[in-house]
Amino acid sequence: MNSSTCMYDCSSLVRLGSSSSSRSDQETWRLLYDRQCQMLEGRACQEFVEAVQKIQPLIYNLPNLELLSEQLYSYSGWRIFPVDGLVPSDDFFNLIGNRYFPVATFIRSGEDLDYSPLPDMWHDIFGHLPLLFNSSVYREFLENIAREIYQASDPDYKKTLENLFWYTIESGVCQENGELRVYGSSQLSSFNEISYALSEQVTVVPLEEVDIGIFSINIHTVQTTIFKIPCFDYLGQIDFKLLSK
Structure with a gap:
């Protein structure tokens, strides 16, 4: 697949870290980090648990985005692209398809850690x-699906791909040693959602058995239906072209 053209000058990064963030932001980060790490065992997929342990010195305190981006690039060839808010869909997927991951330059209030x-x-x-940092399967899937979405011209195919992105990268679960484990970022970063995703309140459907394009997405609520894959590495086996038929 040919790479799309990246329209951004990504040469300079906002310095956010110990010297340019408020004390309250740093305290909020540590609260979020400490309590979320307590929720990972038995809930997050092993690839994620190992990855957090691997990069713990980089993310234990509120990171400096410039330094974190340099480390990410040395491990993976990806860079961070700082953003002030939501990025338009095409811009978002264009960035990711060119190995720039958008990262917000603000953090939630310490008075509302859960939202x-x-x-x-x-x-x-x-x-x-x-x-x-830790998974070539994840990196390749993320880059490839972003490029496919950015380049898609058929509206139905594009919607199907965007749904697939949401129900994998943001809210996916996988089988691991006979148990369900979370690999979606929304749950992995949420104290409440990581437990909810594995509870009996959620309907879990095998991803390969459904037409993912027919489902709707509401980013402002927890997911009552989620989609599981047979194992984490299955992400590398998904054939996007089959979704267009």
Whole structure:
């Protein structure tokens, strides 16, 4: 697949970290980090658990995005692209398809740890970056689906791909040693959602058995239906072209 053209000058990064963030932001980050790590065992997929342990020195405190981006690039060939808020869909997928991961430059309030109206730095870094550091399967799937979405011209095919992105990268679960484990970033970064996703309140459907394009997405509520894959590495076996038939 030919790479799409990246329209951004990504040469400079916002410095967000110990010297340029408030004390309250740093304290919020540590609270989020400490309590979420307590929720991972027996819930998060092993690839994610190992990844968090691997990069713990980089993300234990509120990171400096410039330094974190340099480390990410040295491990994976990806870079961080700092954003102030939601990125238009085409721009978002164009960035990811060119190995720039958008990361918000703000963090939720310490008074409301369980909710951010927009994806914030906590969600973007803790939910996504460990697997970007640690898993070539995850990196390749993320890059390839983003390019496919960006280049798609058929509206129905594009919607199907966007749904697939949401129900895998953001809210996916996988089988692991006979148990369900979470690999979706929304659950991995949420104290409440990581437990909810594995509870009896949720309907779990095998991804390969459904037409993912017919489902709707509501980003402002927890997912009552989620889709499982046979194992984490199955992400590398998904054939996007089959979705267009």
